[in-house]
Amino acid sequence: MTGWTLDPFRMRQRSGWTPARVTVAQLIALAAPVAVSLVERGTPQIAVLLTAVVTCLIWELAFGLIRGRPLSLHTATVALIFAVLVPASIPVWQIVVAVSLGVVFGELVFGGRGYGIVSGAAAAAGFLVFFFTGTELASSSEIMALATLPGLVLLLAGGLVSWRILVSVTVVLIIAGLIQDGASSLPSVAITAVFGMVFLISDPVAGATTNPGRVVFGLLAGVLIVLFDTAAGPVVAPAAVVFASLLASLFAPLIDHMAVALIVRRRRARHG
Amino acid sequence: MTQVALLGADLPGLRPKLLCAQGDRVGRGLALFHDRANPEVVFVSPVSGVVDTITLGPRRSLSALVIRLEPDQHEPDPTSVATSPDEIRETLLAKGFWPAFLTRPYGRIPAPDAVPEAIFVNVTPDNPHAPDPRVVLRDQGDAFPAGLKAIAHLTSGTVHVCQTPGTDLAAGCGDRIRGSFFPESQASGLSGTHIHRLHPVDQNRSVWSIGYQDVAAIGKLIETGIHDFSRIAALAGPRARQPRLIRTIAGANLQELIREETLPGNHGSPLCVVSGSLTNGRQASWLGRYHQQITLLDDVAPQSRISKGGLMGLFRRTSSQPAPLIPTAALEWALAFGVPVVPFLRALSVGDAETASRLGCLEMVEEDVAAVSMACSSGADYGRMLRHVLDELAEDA
Numbered sequence: 001m002t003g004w005t006l007d008p009f010r011m012r013q014r015s016g017w018t019p020a021r022v023t024v025a026q027l028i029a030l031a032a033p034v035a036v037s038l039v040e041r042g043t044p045q046i047a048v049l050l051t052a053v054v055t056c057l058i059w060e061l062a063f064g065l066i067r068g069r070p071l072s073l074h075t076a077t078v079a080l081i082f083a084v085l086v087p088a089s090i091p092v093w094q095i096v097v098a099v100s101l102g103v104v105f106g107e108l109v110f111g112g113r114g115y116g117i118v119s120g121a122a123a124a125a126g127f128l129v130f131f132f133t134g135t136e137l138a139s140s141s142e143i144m145a146l147a148t149l150p151g152l153v154l155l156l157a158g159g160l161v162s163w164r165i166l167v168s169v170t171v172v173l174i175i176a177g178l179i180q181d182g183a184s185s186l187p188s189v190a191i192t193a194v195f196g197m198v199f200l201i202s203d204p205v206a207g208a209t210t211n212p213g214r215v216v217f218g219l220l221a222g223v224l225i226v227l228f229d230t231a232a233g234p235v236v237a238p239a240a241v242v243f244a245s246l247l248a249s250l251f252a253p254l255i256d257h258m259a260v261a262l263i264v265r266r267r268r269a270r271h272g
Numbered sequence: 273m274t275q276v277a278l279l280g281a282d283l284p285g286l287r288p289k290l291l292c293a294q295g296d297r298v299g300r301g302l303a304l305f306h307d308r309a310n311p312e313v314v315f316v317s318p319v320s321g322v323v324d325t326i327t328l329g330p331r332r333s334l335s336a337l338v339i340r341l342e343p344d345q346h347e348p349d350p351t352s353v354a355t356s357p358d359e360i361r362e363t364l365l366a367k368g369f370w371p372a373f374l375t376r377p378y379g380r381i382p383a384p385d386a387v388p389e390a391i392f393v394n395v396t397p398d399n400p401h402a403p404d405p406r407v408v409l410r411d412q413g414d415a416f417p418a419g420l421k422a423i424a425h426l427t428s429g430t431v432h433v434c435q436t437p438g439t440d441l442a443a444g445c446g447d448r449i450r451g452s453f454f455p456e457s458q459a460s461g462l463s464g465t466h467i468h469r470l471h472p473v474d475q476n477r478s479v480w481s482i483g484y485q486d487v488a489a490i491g492k493l494i495e496t497g498i499h500d501f502s503r504i505a506a507l508a509g510p511r512a513r514q515p516r517l518i519r520t521i522a523g524a525n526l527q528e529l530i531r532e533e534t535l536p537g538n539h540g541s542p543l544c545v546v547s548g549s550l551t552n553g554r555q556a557s558w559l560g561r562y563h564q565q566i567t568l569l570d571d572v573a574p575q576s577r578i579s580k581g582g583l584m585g586l587f588r589r590t591s592s593q594p595a596p597l598i599p600t601a602a603l604e605w606a607l608a609f610g611v612p613v614v615p616f617l618r619a620l621s622v623g624d625a626e627t628a629s630r631l632g633c634l635e636m637v638e639e640d641v642a643a644v645s646m647a648c649s650s651g652a653d654y655g656r657m658l659r660h661v662l663d664e665l666a667e668d669a
Contacts, residue, residue: 004621005594006645006653009544009555009569016602016647019595070595114596114649159601209599209614260615264630267610271472 017158019072019113025158026077026199029151030084033195036147037084041138044088051092052079055099063108074113075103081121081199085238086128087138094135098128118249119203125242137238145191152198161202164214165221169197172222180230193225196241206249213252213259220255221248274341276319276523278304280334281554282561283371285380285663288315288334296323299344301367301499304337312384316368318501318521320344336558357425360494364426367493371561372486376463376473378666379637379659388480390429390471393420395484396436396454398461398639399549401508402565403517405484406438408504412488419491420445423482434466459608464640468609474634475669483562505559509550511535511543511568524559526566537570544571552642552655594621594652606647609635617644620657625664633661 005011038045056075064071082099102124110116129135155161173193177186201207201221208217224244229237280286288305292298298317307313321341329335364370365384373391375382382388395405409416420442424431431449433442440451452470454460463481471479485503492500503522508515513535520529526545534543546567547556553567554560599614607613611632619627620641638655645654 004653004656005651007555009546009571010551010646010653011651012572013550013569014646014651017598017600017649018651019598019649022598022600022649069593072595112596114598159604160598162601204599205596210612211604256612256615260612260631263610263612267632271474271477 017160019074022160023072023074023077023113025154025160026074027080029154030077030080030199032147032150033084033144034080036141036144037138040141040144041088045083047092048086048088048090048095049080049083051095052083052099055079055096056103059100059103059108060112063104063112067111069112072113075107075120078103078107078120078124082124084144084195084199085121085125085137085242087136090128090132090135094128094132098131099124101127101131114205116205117253118246119200119206122200122203122206122242122245122249125239126246129239129242137242139238140192140195142191145194148195148198152194155198155202160204161198162204162207162214164211165202165207165218166197168215168218169193169201169222169225172219173225176222176226192238193241196238196245200241200245201248203245203249206245206252208252208255208259210256210259210263212262213255216255216259217248217252220251221245224248273520273524273528275324275525275528276321276339276341276521277525277558278315278334278337278339278523279556279558279560280329280336281556283334283381284659285666286334287332290326292323294323294326297321297342298323298339300501303366303368304339305334307381310384312365313370313381314366314368315371316499318499318523360422360425363493364422364490367499369486369490369493372490373480373482374562374637376467376479376481376637377475377634378662378669380666382478382480386478388427388429388478390479391423391427391431392463392466392470392479392481393423393431393433393442393484393487394461394463394466394481395433395441396461398463399552399565401506401515401567402461402549403504403506405435406441407517409441409484409488412491415488415491415495416441416484417445417491418495419487419489420449422490422494423487424448427480429479430471432466432470434463434470436460458605459640459643462640464636465608468635472635475629483564485564503559503564505563506565507533507568508565509546509568511537511570520559522559522561522563526557526559529559530566530568534568542571544569551646552639594650596650597621597652598649600647600649602647603644606643607641609640613644617648617652617654620654620661621650621652623657623660623664625661625668628658628661629665633658634665637662 056079060075103120106118106123107116107120173189177189208214221244224247225240228240228243287308289308290305291303300320301316303314304317305315317339319341321339324338324340326337327335371381373382397404420431433451434454435441437453437455442449442451459465467479473479489500492498501521502519504517504519506517511534513533546553547560548563549565550567603613609632616631638659641654641658
């Protein structure tokens, strides 16, 4: 539909989120993890970061020009998340290929941020692991996990991640950890999973959008992390979070559909 | 004031049959046109004067009917006082007070023979900066209770008098007239919220809503036979010289009303006159039938509009299409109907009437989704989308 936007005067008074403001909030939330990754991995990480950002922005600009849509620059956040996820030893051309595929097929072909069905960063990381066999994603450190927390608080306060998803993923991981190896493994699970939980699984456009659906989505993502991880080995592999996020996103519309059916039935019962 | 207008924007879906022509002399309370579908529903002139212009919109709807005031020497005779339920109904229909009611679902003027399950009187300031009903009703005397008793004859159910906490304005009006109190919170001033809490509606259950100023006017009509179309409106906004309540008439020409009331803008920016509130109003030259506030804002100066060309223009251009909907928690807070917000907004934005109705759009009218439009990242006008869907559902019903 065209011509369905707000009157200009109301558009200006709008104080809520705009796509550009969402991008800015996510960039601020990502600042600390990116800084930590730069400190930990040194100069090669700068090359990874620059390559990813430039590739993403070129694609977004190209699609913006072709489609005649205003830019939200959201792909910059895709690039930053990707740069944190991958190790600095990856060749530049592999980064270009993986980021291009991820950002184009995860996001831009659908019309950009908010129209796609998976998180662009998860798609890029997934493509990297799939295409270049033997590639391992970067493992997370305690400092990286801690650096994620301020961003998490910011995104929670802004309503850009859902606590329902985070809580249900966490519950599944804790239960699985306790069953498998007792309480001792929980800290390492938390360290590995927290970045992906905040920036991939909780991506608002890739997850379920109803409140009951978010709980189920979180549970599903948690179970998938455990499943992929058990297949991979003893420690939680970073790739498990990425693939859990991708697969859970594909189920999000189904989960939402069922949640809506449930809500509609409850409404019918209330209205008699 | 020299001009008032009856506006098609207030009467969605109405096709008028005109009973007057351009240049005709009309008296206060005299019929100007009636609803083509329901000839009993009459729209009257709120003032005496001369019909200045009549503009029709698409599909033979009314765009605006402007009346130039020419004060009549003799006031219209007070009509006889109505007492029985049928007389009251006839009086309200014939004297042009029927359009004060709006049905829920659909937000339309009710059919002349319809009997609602309940009537909701909205006695709350429906928006920030709207007039305080307790102040407005203070000098109305007994007109408001009389109006409540009169409209109670139109329904077999309850008349819910929804008000802010305080003394019960509906006390002692009979047991079918019940006061309900809504502490001030988001959306507590909207009839949609009141109805959702007290008497949820769907295709088969219909209630009416009405504003308190109309109830007081009905009380005056029934008690004394005098037509009073005056309206107390709040003048507010950053460009208002002296924010205050003013007594005017629904449909008054806003340019005349605010001529002495505006502050100069920063950097000479032009004035934006909004009938209604910031979230829910419309930029207009006339005060809307259901509006009780006038908001004066800064408009963007034409010279500061950004050029659309070049690479930098791509970053700054505003799209004519809505931007993507990003499901933030703010959306959940902005819509208080217990509906799954994001699926609901998606249904509205693709015009999926069936899904929207399943999810509860029949409980809402435009004003209820205004807060969501302001909170959503898309910048879409969900009010307009909702009206589109409601019109489609009303045609099927």
